[in-house]
Amino acid sequence: MPDFCAAYGCSNRRSLKTRARGITFHLTLLCSEHFRSEDFDRTGQNVRLKEGVVPNIFNFPAHLQRLVATGNTTTSRRAEDNLPMDLSQDVPKPDVGATGDRSLSLKWQATDHLYALPACPKAIKAKLEESSAQLRKLQREKSNALRRENRAKMNMQALLEELKEKNLINKELKDNLECYSDLPVHLLSRQGVEYTKAQRDFALTLHLHGPKAYHYLRDTLHIHLPHPSSLQRYSSLALQTIFS
Structure with a gap:
């Protein structure tokens, strides 16, 4: 008792x-x-x-x-x-x-x-520590859920919609770039990996018709698009292929 x-x-x-x-x-x-x-x-x-x-x-x-x-x-x-x-x-x-x-x-x-209330201060402290640990766990789960949500939103279709909303590309250019909407954006951030033909074509089209949008993705959102000098090299190779 x-x-x-x-x-x-x-x-x-x-x-x-x-x-x-x-x-x-x-x-x-x-x-x-x-x-x-x-x-x-x-x-x-x-x-x-x-x-x-x-x-x-x-x-x-x-x-x-x-x-x-x-x-x-x-x-x-x-x-x-x-x-x-x-x-x-x-x-x-x-x-x-x-x-x-x-x-x-x-x-x-x-x-x-x-x-x-628990019968002694040690029990109160233990209960407080248990509640604090549970709170930290919930905060980590919330943070992880937000990161997963951001990754889900970070796809090419979402990027095109954002560029259109910011008036960085017009509707015609957006429609022309729709064929690249299934490109995995996270692969563009893998530095040192050779770009695929679809990625090079997307970057060339966007840089040619929407340079402001291109620099917004590359400099502001830090999407790893090819450097403009690399785009010039891609263009030169494409022209050589056409006229060879």
Whole structure:
């Protein structure tokens, strides 16, 4: 049994004084002052909590109290009438079997009220560290999801749409470049890898008809397009092939 009550603002401790006042302490880490009189089983030698009872007597300050909205509409009254009188009916109870295994029942009661503060500062610190680790994990997952989303958006079709929205290419040029919309943009960032014919043709067409768009992709978005000097070399080779 606990030696003090873990409820907010409660200073009751196990002592002769509290015993004289009839205050009892229970495995829920709370004292008897947070339960109703009908919540107790006083038939045995010791005062015990009945199964499934919920503490509902607390002395929270105003800023921690939850406001409950009230309404007089027909819908709200009907919903209110349909609520069970005893909310503990919705709480699943363990099956203690025909032998009435009371130790299992008490264990369930001890873990039921998770809002009670841990019994020692070390437990509070451990709970805080656990919550912080969970928060860091969620932040990493969010960051990874954003990176995956950005990679999904970074395709040639999305680049062409962005160039059109920024008026860096006209509709005619955009339509002419549509045939390259399936080019994997991430391959363009692999420095030292020889460009494919489709990549060279895309870069030549864009640089010839939309030089501002070409430099925007290369200098601002850092898409690894061929250098203008390389484009001149590609053009020279193409002309030599035509006239040879």
